[in-house]
Amino acid sequence: MNLGSMIQTMAGDGRVAARLMAKAATEAKNRALRATAALLRQRRDDICAENEKDLVAAEKAGLTGAKLDRLRITDRVLEEMAAGLEEVAQLPDPVGAVTRMWTRPNGLQVGRMRIPLGVICIIYESRPNVTVDAAGLCLKAGNAVILRGGSEAIHSNGVLTRILQDAFQKGGLPDKAVQLVGSTDRRAVTELLRQEELIDLVIPRGGESLIRFVVEHAKMPVLKHYKGVCHIFVDEDADLDMAETVCMNAKVQRPGVCNAMETLLVHEKVAKAFLPRVARALEAAKVELRGCPHTLAILPHIKAAAPDDWGMEFLDLILAVRVVPDMATAVQHIETYGSQHTEAIITSDYRRAHQFLQLVDSSVVLVNASTRFNDGYQLGLGAEIGISTSKLHAFGPMGVEELTTTKFVVYGNGQIRP
Amino acid sequence: MNLGSMIQTMAGDGRVAARLMAKAATEAKNRALRATAALLRQRRDDICAENEKDLVAAEKAGLTGAKLDRLRITDRVLEEMAAGLEEVAQLPDPVGAVTRMWTRPNGLQVGRMRIPLGVICIIYESRPNVTVDAAGLCLKAGNAVILRGGSEAIHSNGVLTRILQDAFQKGGLPDKAVQLVGSTDRRAVTELLRQEELIDLVIPRGGESLIRFVVEHAKMPVLKHYKGVCHIFVDEDADLDMAETVCMNAKVQRPGVCNAMETLLVHEKVAKAFLPRVARALEAAKVELRGCPHTLAILPHIKAAAPDDWGMEFLDLILAVRVVPDMATAVQHIETYGSQHTEAIITSDYRRAHQFLQLVDSSVVLVNASTRFNDGYQLGLGAEIGISTSKLHAFGPMGVEELTTTKFVVYGNGQIRP
Numbered sequence: 001m002n003l004g005s006m007i008q009t010m011a012g013d014g015r016v017a018a019r020l021m022a023k024a025a026t027e028a029k030n031r032a033l034r035a036t037a038a039l040l041r042q043r044r045d046d047i048c049a050e051n052e053k054d055l056v057a058a059e060k061a062g063l064t065g066a067k068l069d070r071l072r073i074t075d076r077v078l079e080e081m082a083a084g085l086e087e088v089a090q091l092p093d094p095v096g097a098v099t100r101m102w103t104r105p106n107g108l109q110v111g112r113m114r115i116p117l118g119v120i121c122i123i124y125e126s127r128p129n130v131t132v133d134a135a136g137l138c139l140k141a142g143n144a145v146i147l148r149g150g151s152e153a154i155h156s157n158g159v160l161t162r163i164l165q166d167a168f169q170k171g172g173l174p175d176k177a178v179q180l181v182g183s184t185d186r187r188a189v190t191e192l193l194r195q196e197e198l199i200d201l202v203i204p205r206g207g208e209s210l211i212r213f214v215v216e217h218a219k220m221p222v223l224k225h226y227k228g229v230c231h232i233f234v235d236e237d238a239d240l241d242m243a244e245t246v247c248m249n250a251k252v253q254r255p256g257v258c259n260a261m262e263t264l265l266v267h268e269k270v271a272k273a274f275l276p277r278v279a280r281a282l283e284a285a286k287v288e289l290r291g292c293p294h295t296l297a298i299l300p301h302i303k304a305a306a307p308d309d310w311g312m313e314f315l316d317l318i319l320a321v322r323v324v325p326d327m328a329t330a331v332q333h334i335e336t337y338g339s340q341h342t343e344a345i346i347t348s349d350y351r352r353a354h355q356f357l358q359l360v361d362s363s364v365v366l367v368n369a370s371t372r373f374n375d376g377y378q379l380g381l382g383a384e385i386g387i388s389t390s391k392l393h394a395f396g397p398m399g400v401e402e403l404t405t406t407k408f409v410v411y412g413n414g415q416i417r418p
Numbered sequence: 419m420n421l422g423s424m425i426q427t428m429a430g431d432g433r434v435a436a437r438l439m440a441k442a443a444t445e446a447k448n449r450a451l452r453a454t455a456a457l458l459r460q461r462r463d464d465i466c467a468e469n470e471k472d473l474v475a476a477e478k479a480g481l482t483g484a485k486l487d488r489l490r491i492t493d494r495v496l497e498e499m500a501a502g503l504e505e506v507a508q509l510p511d512p513v514g515a516v517t518r519m520w521t522r523p524n525g526l527q528v529g530r531m532r533i534p535l536g537v538i539c540i541i542y543e544s545r546p547n548v549t550v551d552a553a554g555l556c557l558k559a560g561n562a563v564i565l566r567g568g569s570e571a572i573h574s575n576g577v578l579t580r581i582l583q584d585a586f587q588k589g590g591l592p593d594k595a596v597q598l599v600g601s602t603d604r605r606a607v608t609e610l611l612r613q614e615e616l617i618d619l620v621i622p623r624g625g626e627s628l629i630r631f632v633v634e635h636a637k638m639p640v641l642k643h644y645k646g647v648c649h650i651f652v653d654e655d656a657d658l659d660m661a662e663t664v665c666m667n668a669k670v671q672r673p674g675v676c677n678a679m680e681t682l683l684v685h686e687k688v689a690k691a692f693l694p695r696v697a698r699a700l701e702a703a704k705v706e707l708r709g710c711p712h713t714l715a716i717l718p719h720i721k722a723a724a725p726d727d728w729g730m731e732f733l734d735l736i737l738a739v740r741v742v743p744d745m746a747t748a749v750q751h752i753e754t755y756g757s758q759h760t761e762a763i764i765t766s767d768y769r770r771a772h773q774f775l776q777l778v779d780s781s782v783v784l785v786n787a788s789t790r791f792n793d794g795y796q797l798g799l800g801a802e803i804g805i806s807t808s809k810l811h812a813f814g815p816m817g818v819e820e821l822t823t824t825k826f827v828v829y830g831n832g833q834i835r836p
Binding site: 019022023096102104108110113115117118196200201215216219220221222223239242245246248249250253335353357358359361362363364365366367368369370372373374378379380390391392393395396397405406407408409410411412413414415416417 | 437440441514520522526528531533535536614618619633634637638639640641657660663664666667668671753771775776777779780781782783784785786787788790791792796797798808809810811813814815823824825826827828829830831832833834835
């Protein structure tokens with residue numbers, strides 16, 4: 001069978017499985033998720049042996065350091081996958097809920113019922129835990145998933161997928177609810193992205209070039225974010241102790257992730273009081289500062305920011321710093337250079353807090369809290385499959401509910417349209 | 419300026435206007451909508467003169483009949499446009515509403531605030547009233563719109579857009595909130611569909627080939643439906659009087675639209691009682707029936723259905739009829755041939771009514787009511803910009819609220835992530 005028809009068969013099987021999953025009882029889905037967790041722990045040696053094959057091949061191919069580490073399924077990673085599934089099993093099942101209901105003048109009762117999206121395709125890079133984490137969330141929401149992981153993780157993803165399939169089949173659910181694209185040929189991705197009639201949604205997870213490739217070729221909807229260029233604006237009425245604590249957390253706690261702060265905007269009225277102290281703390285944590293001319297006047301020892309530094313996703317211990325004359329300029333800066341991901345204001349002023357929340361057009365806008373809270377678990381969605389910076393369907397972190405949609409259900413007693 | 423940079427400038431202007439529209443007060447938006455309605459009535463002669471230019475050109479190009487009629491702005495069409503805007507002005511403004519709010523264990527208060535989508539591009543065929551109807555809804559929801567109408571209506575769309583712009587500018591809102599692509603070059607559409615960074619959503623309205631073209635080329639999300647192949651299943655426990663009334667309405671009241679019935683499925687237990695009477699009524703209304711073998715055994719005078727007739731969107735006085743042994747077969751038929759648009763069951767059985775609503779994967783599923791109710795106004799959304807049969811973002815009729823999204827707003831008092 002050629003690649004094209006193989007992918008089409010897979011998508012068709014996914015469609016059939018999705019119909020069965022849509023009807024599956026909550027308890028059946030939860031049992032299968034828990035059974036997967038148990039199997040992951042039971043088959044530890046099997047998983048490690050398959051993972052070892054990937055690690056050996058990756059080392060031969062010259063992978064080292066962090067890249068190799070991301071591929072490794074340690075006991076801790078395995079336990080996190082298992083525990084994650086058990087948590088997903090405990091989340092409320094969104095499917096079937098009628099979210100609103102109203103009556104029309106002609107007596108028709110109209111409601112919106114939550115239903116699964118259908119077939120979700122996830123295209124991701126090397127971390128094999130995505131196989132289990134992402135699949136678990138999609139399945140909980142009653143969808144079928146087609147996984148296309150990185151070629152470096154092909155053996156690891158294979159064994160993890162088989163475990164999911166075994167657990168689902170034993171629980172009376174369709175094993176085709178989870179499928180892994182076995183081919184490492186990149187054309188397999190292009191073929192997947194053509195299946196507009198059979199795949200309802202594609203979620204790319206990985207670097208910007210992977211995401212651009214998916215957006216370029218996908219005929220179906222794509223949920224994605226390219227990057228997180230997050231800003232904190234320290235207002236003239238900020239509590240400077242709080243501002244320092246929050247900025248340190250947003251920049252230093254985990255600098256390599258999308259919700260870390262990349263640019264600090266400081267109101268000129270507090271710049272002289274705030275910049276030296278926050279610079280001291282940041283520099284003690286090995287953060288390199290790059291400042292605007294006004295910042296340099298206060299912190300003459302730091303590097304000047306290049307034009308490219310505004311709007312740069314450093315994903316590293318580097319921070320761009322700008323002094324602004326007012327909140328309007330801060331908001332303008334965010335509009336120009338931001339990525340609509342996460343922005344925060346630190347202020348004690350009620351009116352500006354309120355305005356900032358209204359004016360800033362980002363998926364998560366915070367007052368007096370760290371940008372690191374843009375995360376499905378942290379915001380109370382239970383878990384997340386990713387963060388969307390496209391506005392359609394879901395803007396911000398996506399949990400189980402964002403993997404569903406609603407249909408209209410209408411109860412009549414013979415109504416016709418006049 | 420070449421076409422590419424002209425379109426990019428337009429999209430950039432749209433983005434700036436969208437930011438201002440997002441902040442616009444409800445009353446300012448409503449005033450501008452009402453002012454547009456008043457101007458439409460005042461400038462009737464101007465509008466008719468421009469429309470006449472399109473009509474003359476269209477006749478020269480050989481357009482006749484219904485196609486020419488769709489282009490004509492009669493006094494009635496003009497009044498409907500004006501009245502439509504006044505109705506939209508009266509709808510509640512979805513923007514700014516915080517739909518839900520919850521508190522996390524660390525004290526963070528998290529809410530979801532409704533915000534406009536941003537810049538919406540509408541690509542449509544000849545009817546010039548779409549210019550006003552679609553723009554009105556998008557603007558009410560705080561968006562900016564870029565319109566690309568059919569080349570046959572270029573003068574009509576031009577004058578209607580200028581009226582919208584005048585009314586918005588006089589009301590202190592950005593005139594660039596409504597822009598019309600003046601070029602009739604098809605490459606203008608391709609250029610628009612590339613502006614992923616500046617246009618948030620594209621809504622194509624027209625025939626299947628237009629929609630396929632947009633889906634093929636768009637890099638941003640698309641809300642669309644290709645076709646409506648709507649089914650009614652007359653169950654064994656149906657009230658046959660009601661079944662006949664509803665079927666007549668669904669097929670005959672307006673056969674050329676997407677929510678008209680195209681296939682009738684009848685339970686075999688009532689086929690002998692129901693088919694002759696419904697056939698009589700339908701044939702009296704000039705409907706051509708095309709039946710499955712079982713139907714032909716009861717109605718020997720009708721035409722046999724060809725395999726292509728199942729799943730065909732006739733948009734005409736033609737109806738495919740199939741007798742099925744049970745509801746499961748009816749649901750299976752809908753899964754195979756339907757377009758996930760609108761399906762109805764006629765039954766007195768509580769359990770089957772309930773099951774049908776659960777099992778059928780269409781944007782609107784009805785019990786004992788006509789498929790013709792799949793319409794934003796009829797279902798109580800106030801108005802509609804179209805019907806989506808893609809599941810992402812909006813599934814079914816889309817009203818003002820579906821032209822918005824939500825962002826997360828977070829109220830903290832210094833929280834950081836541990």
